[in-house]
Amino acid sequence: MKKYLTIILVGFLLGMLTYGFLGFAQEEDNTKLLWLSGLLGVIIAYINTIFNELFNKFISWKKYTGFRLLTGVLSNTIISFLLISIVLYGYTFVKDTPNSFIEDYSEIILKLIILMFFMALVYNVIYFAIHSYYQYAKGQIIALQLERKQTELQLRALKSQLSPHFLFNSMNTISSLVFSDVQKAESFIRELAKSYQYILNKYESKWLTVEEELQFVNSYHFLLQTRFNDRINLEIVLPDWVLKSKIPPLALQMLIENAVKHNQMTSSQILKISITCDNSDICVTNNKTARPEGIDSFKIGLGNIRSRYELIFNRAITVVDDERFTVKLPVII
Structure with a gap:
């Protein structure tokens, strides 16, 4: 539960920050767009989390740290960019200006690519740090459990003698x-x-x-x-x-x-x-x-x-x- 609440909070916050960074503050009905951007951020955060967990099964952070980091950054950047681009295109379609999407939003698209790349980089570095900490903690717990079991077996052997x-x-x-x-x-x-x-x-x-x-x-x-x-x-x-x-x-x-x-x-x-x-x-x-x-x-x-x-x-x-x-x-x- 704590994990999903964190994803929702972080995704919503990043969605609103992205909305402000891309310069939609002058748009009409910007309150609704702000909330929609936050919702989109949550969806993107969930999708990226699913992909990262999938990559963890096939690419080990411990053995292939650099490759795993690169895979995460590129995949998260591409996924985030595509989803936001689709939403932007849908937004222009609703406004009846789909033909001028590239021209009207070329500057926004460039800013979006740069923003998504750096956000993905920071996210994956933090994800790696948290993942490493939890793996270390999990390893310590397993080691303690094995040590306890070993002690129990030794004591049972002693009891026999x-x-x-x-x-x-x-x-x-x-x-x-x-x-x-x-x-x-x-x-x-x-x-x-x-x-x-x-x-x-x-x-x-x-x-x-x-x-x-x-x-x-x-x-x-x-x-x-x-x-x-x-x-x-x-x-x-x-x-x-x-x-x-x-x-x-x-x-x-x-x-x-x-x-x-x-x-x-x-x-x-x-x-x-x-x-x-x-x-x-x-x-x-x-x-x-x-x-x-x-x-x-x-x-x-x-x-x-x-x-x-x-x-x-x-x-x-x-x-x-x-x-x-x-x-x-x-x-x-």
Whole structure:
């Protein structure tokens, strides 16, 4: 509504200014002509606005600033000149002097062309400034929205790691180790502390290197091995260049956690997880064992990782669910 009121006000004002500039003040019934000129100004302002919005769809101000400005100035000048000329010709026709239109109004036509050009130039410069400001403001709002969504996803990932179920299992493991293997219990507590320190330090980061993430994965794997002994096996084979690539924090760990959550582990059913690379993706693969009953899930997992890759890197992950379960994370350099 504010936009259209501005168009009406500016168009009406420019119409009346154009009327005065072209020297119609001596005409009879100039009050009526003044109002008609204001109305014509509103119509021209609307038409030029429609054309400018149409040009914005096909010609980017950001990429082709000069060309877009030239297009706007020329089109607005031509449109305004043609509409006013048609109205002037109609006015002379009503006065029964159409044959002398060029002669009688040659000076006015020249003044009209000059006036329309400078008005179009000023209008498009102001339009560009306002358009740039709104695009910048819109970009800032989108950036804040994305940042907020990213924070929400990171907090959901953190919630997964701080879950009572995970803490309960860890405390039970420590309790049993204290009486059977004090040294191993000490190592477990140290790795658990390192895991939580990593989570608290890194969960706010949008991304980190694969090498940093693997440090946490190794600590997490130690905790799992302590709980499940030889019933879980993790193999990591990644080239050096992949270690320097980017990854959302907790992504690899969450995939390992999902594998543990959705597969039973016994002496005859060993869970084997591998982290490898196929040039374009980091592949996290696990075999399938019997599915445990009553799986407790916060419904994050793959959805959380997928959303963060799309949000941060504008890339998609791939899930292959056949004889083995594989999640492919794009390598981000």
